[in-house]
Amino acid sequence: MQVPSKDSTFKFNPHLQTFLTGKQLLLEDIPFPKEEIQQHFENGFIQNRPGLIEVKKRLTCNRCGNQNPGLFAVFPCSRCGEPNHYCRKCIMMGRVSSCTSLVSWSAPPLEITPSPQPLKWDGELSEGQKHASERVVQAVTSNYDLLLWAVCGAGKTEALFAGIEKALQLGKRVCLATPRTDVVLELTPRLRKVFPEISVASLYGGSEDRHVFAPLTIATTHQLLRFYKAFDMMIVDEVDAFPYTADESLQYAVQQARKEESSLIFLTATPSEKWQRECKLGKRNFVTIPARFHRHPLPIPKFVWCGNWKRKLQKGAIPSNILQWTKERLQQQKQALIFLPNIRLMEKVLPIFRSLDPRIVAVHAEDPLRKEKVQAMRNKETPILLTTTILERGVTFLNIDVAVVGAEEGIFTESALVQIAGRVGRSSQYPSGNITFFHYGKTEAMVKARKQIQQMNHEAKKKGLLD
Amino acid sequence: MLGLFEQNRCLICYEVMDSSIGWRDLFLPEKETHLCQNCQAKLQPIKGETCEICGRPFNLLDPQFRSGNQCNDCIRWEIDPTYKGVLTQNHSLYIYNDFLKEVIAKYKYRGDYILAKLFAEDIKNKIKELKPDAIVPIPLSEQRLLERGFNQSEALITEAGYKQTHLLTRIHSEKQSKKSRTERIHLPQVFQTTQSISGKILIIDDIYTTGSTLRHAAQALKLAGTISIHSLTIARG
Numbered sequence: 001m002q003v004p005s006k007d008s009t010f011k012f013n014p015h016l017q018t019f020l021t022g023k024q025l026l027l028e029d030i031p032f033p034k035e036e037i038q039q040h041f042e043n044g045f046i047q048n049r050p051g052l053i054e055v056k057k058r059l060t061c062n063r064c065g066n067q068n069p070g071l072f073a074v075f076p077c078s079r080c081g082e083p084n085h086y087c088r089k090c091i092m093m094g095r096v097s098s099c100t101s102l103v104s105w106s107a108p109p110l111e112i113t114p115s116p117q118p119l120k121w122d123g124e125l126s127e128g129q130k131h132a133s134e135r136v137v138q139a140v141t142s143n144y145d146l147l148l149w150a151v152c153g154a155g156k157t158e159a160l161f162a163g164i165e166k167a168l169q170l171g172k173r174v175c176l177a178t179p180r181t182d183v184v185l186e187l188t189p190r191l192r193k194v195f196p197e198i199s200v201a202s203l204y205g206g207s208e209d210r211h212v213f214a215p216l217t218i219a220t221t222h223q224l225l226r227f228y229k230a231f232d233m234m235i236v237d238e239v240d241a242f243p244y245t246a247d248e249s250l251q252y253a254v255q256q257a258r259k260e261e262s263s264l265i266f267l268t269a270t271p272s273e274k275w276q277r278e279c280k281l282g283k284r285n286f287v288t289i290p291a292r293f294h295r296h297p298l299p300i301p302k303f304v305w306c307g308n309w310k311r312k313l314q315k316g317a318i319p320s321n322i323l324q325w326t327k328e329r330l331q332q333q334k335q336a337l338i339f340l341p342n343i344r345l346m347e348k349v350l351p352i353f354r355s356l357d358p359r360i361v362a363v364h365a366e367d368p369l370r371k372e373k374v375q376a377m378r379n380k381e382t383p384i385l386l387t388t389t390i391l392e393r394g395v396t397f398l399n400i401d402v403a404v405v406g407a408e409e410g411i412f413t414e415s416a417l418v419q420i421a422g423r424v425g426r427s428s429q430y431p432s433g434n435i436t437f438f439h440y441g442k443t444e445a446m447v448k449a450r451k452q453i454q455q456m457n458h459e460a461k462k463k464g465l466l467d
Numbered sequence: 468m469l470g471l472f473e474q475n476r477c478l479i480c481y482e483v484m485d486s487s488i489g490w491r492d493l494f495l496p497e498k499e500t501h502l503c504q505n506c507q508a509k510l511q512p513i514k515g516e517t518c519e520i521c522g523r524p525f526n527l528l529d530p531q532f533r534s535g536n537q538c539n540d541c542i543r544w545e546i547d548p549t550y551k552g553v554l555t556q557n558h559s560l561y562i563y564n565d566f567l568k569e570v571i572a573k574y575k576y577r578g579d580y581i582l583a584k585l586f587a588e589d590i591k592n593k594i595k596e597l598k599p600d601a602i603v604p605i606p607l608s609e610q611r612l613l614e615r616g617f618n619q620s621e622a623l624i625t626e627a628g629y630k631q632t633h634l635l636t637r638i639h640s641e642k643q644s645k646k647s648r649t650e651r652i653h654l655p656q657v658f659q660t661t662q663s664i665s666g667k668i669l670i671i672d673d674i675y676t677t678g679s680t681l682r683h684a685a686q687a688l689k690l691a692g693t694i695s696i697h698s699l700t701i702a703r704g
Contacts, residue, residue: 078617
């Protein structure tokens with residue numbers, strides 16, 4: 001790191017300060033004259049960090065933390081005239097190579113004006129939410145890490161309001177990061193509504209707020225790669241979710257984007273086994289919301305053995321108990337989701353299901369009609385929707401039953417199964433429903449998922465959070 | 468080259484590819500695979516009848532835009548005395564579908580140099596078939612080159628294992644602005660060549676879209692006295 005001495009007569013450009021505060025950008029992403037950037041650098045207002053570094057003799061991308069040798073490549077760089085390594089992992093955000101720098105603002109810091117009463121919300125928190133909310137406020141004031149473990153449908157967003165308010169009152173900069181753009185798009189208007197006077201930057205690939213400096217930022221975790229020591233309160237939603245499961249780069253990006261003195265709130269309905277263990281052993285600060293806001297218990301999955309379903313499906317037939325389950329739903333006109341382990345199998349069985357009712361459709365991640373199909377389900381035009389794990393989280397249908405076919409398959413992890421079960425009984429009008437895991441041999445994941453749900457119900461009951 | 472036990476990942480989707488190693492692989496020179504089957508299937512090679520000049524596939528063209536063995540665009544170029552006959556033939560490898568659009572954008576604009584390897588084998592084969600006397604890249608302006616860090620058409624030649632001959636340079640825009648209006652309209656030439664050379668020239672570029680870049684390049688070369696000019700692009704837009 002190069003830190004030149006400061007010249008007290010130099011006047012910095014406040015626009016450049018606003019633009020670069022808390023960021024780490026490539027030179028070509030900074031829309032200011034190169035000479036001006038250079039002058040600020042020479043006078044100590046701007047800091048340059050090398051794009052690639054060596055950590056314990058391993059080539060490392062200083063922006064995304066990539067250390068996988070397979071995700072670096074070499075090119076003959078015409079800027080420096082040397083063969084240069086570059087990182088392929090984060091190349092979609094511009095190429096970081098041996099001769100590029102990550103440019104940040106170094107000083108003076110840009111302060112956020114404290115806002116005396118930013119929260120305009122008259123909703124009421126459930127007891128569980130209230131308790132969690134208080135813990136979040138404490139974490140914000142004393143700058144520590146907290147895991148908020150809230151069951152599906154607990155209302156975790158509302159449980160954050162008080163904490164965000166506290167941060168804004170203290171002049172802290174807040175970021176809520178989530179793996180999925182859908183969630184950024186959904187949360188932005190919600191938070192703008194309850195914090196009407198606060199400027200909210202909404203960041204995802206291709207968004208227009210890219211250069212907005214705001215007290216409250218809502219971003220995809222991917223966008224965090226452009227931030228460096230920026231946030232005093234960092235909230236990370238769905239820590240367990242695709243595409244960051246087991247991905248160290250999320251942890252890296254979060255650590256880079258938060259300030260050294262800051263609070264970090266992780267949100268999840270399904271923490272990994274490692275995290276669950278850490279909670280149990282008292283190694284991780286956490287708080288649970290074990291009950292849904294509507295004070296009804298979570299529906300418990302039923303395990304139903306369905307024989308060698310794969311062989312049946314290959315032969316063009318559905319195991320009889322699955323068939324029975326489906327027919328019952330159609331007769332009762334109760335909508336249902338049926339989860340299948342992969343697209344190939346799903347396409348294979350779709351015609352069989354369609355022979356029961358031609359309105360049955362199937363959806364998967366790369367389906368161009370994905371949005372329309374989900375909407376048709378919401379409009380109750382689709383009686384039964386076959387799906388891969390893409391609908392395991394983030395979607396709410398009012399009154400549905402859910403089946404998993406082949407629940408023993410590897411893709412149905414403990415957390416996937418808890419999330420899938422969490423699709424049932426979400427509304428206060430219809431707080432229950434049937435969730436069945438059809439399987440050809442129980443797995444540990446299935447048993448653990450059921451146990452996790454039972455434990456949450458037990459805890460909720462003990463704490464008087466259920467009616 | 469990848470070692471036997473190193474994980475080979477698809478250059479596009481980053482998925483680990485199963486390397487099914489058979490006896491064949493042990494005895495025949497190793498052919499590097501860079502794409503998984505899934506991504507490979509998304510590349511559509513240009514096959515069947517094509518326009519004899521620009522290499523556009525006729526099966527994707529409305530018959531009303533075709534006359535004989537040429538497409539109407541090429542016929543229009545050939546009517547213009549400046550460009551008549553300057554480009555003998557263009558060869559394009561793949562149809563410019565959404566997948567290839569993404570690949571080329573990542574290669575060229577994000578600067579993912581290694582993607583040049585995806586086409587190295589095809590380019591090498593085409594060069595062997597055409598046997599040119601010189602292989603010429605389309606030059607980039609100084610500014611573009613600094614922005615991108617490498618010239619995408621040079622990289623295609625280098626990765627195919629061939630030497631390039633820098634016959635073309637870009638005419639500076641200020642020079643162009645000194646020309647009169649009519650001069651510019653009739654000759655919006657952006658390339659010039661400094662040497663005189665004869666023989667068969669192959670120009671390499673990433674995409675053939677309207678054909679104007681390649682025709683300008685070909686015309687500049689033709690003025691320097693080459694006999695025939697072919698071009699090769701990854702995609703035919």
